[in-house]
């Protein structure tokens with residue numbers, strides 16, 4: 771269950787996704803929140819660098835491995851604008867992070883990208899639990915879905931954006 775006091779974290783994920791888009795990256799943003807509710811780290815997509823593994827959820831998993839104890843990681847929540855891809859779901863599980871809350875599911879995003887004529891990704895859009903069955907996952911969160919749909923449309927159809 772996503773509580774109303776969690777919505778600001780998801781709103782921040784959408785803001786980070788918009789920042790990514792403004793920088794020429796795909797619109798994805800994520801926030802790592804500790805057990806007490808403090809934002810510990812945040813990041814957005816950085817694949818425009820040419821490194822297609824620079825997903826925010828992957829960065830947060832590695833950050834948490836470097837900076838948090840196993841207990842802190844297990845008690846933390848990762849909020850994210852889009853459900854983790856298989857690479858990020860695996861990283862999340864390997865470092866022992868806790869719950870995931872996403873705005874848009876992998877299936878929803880795949881449908882949107884199909885409608886936009888975007889070629890299929892080189893990695894299958896598996897759900898987090900297909901990759902990491904022990905992780906508690908919540909979403910989608912419809913309050914922010916239309917904003918995310920608009921950001922993805924702009925990335926893939928905007929005349930000033932590559933991709």
Ligand SMILES: [Zn+2]
Nearest residue numbers: 825854855858
């Ligand atoms: Zn990913």
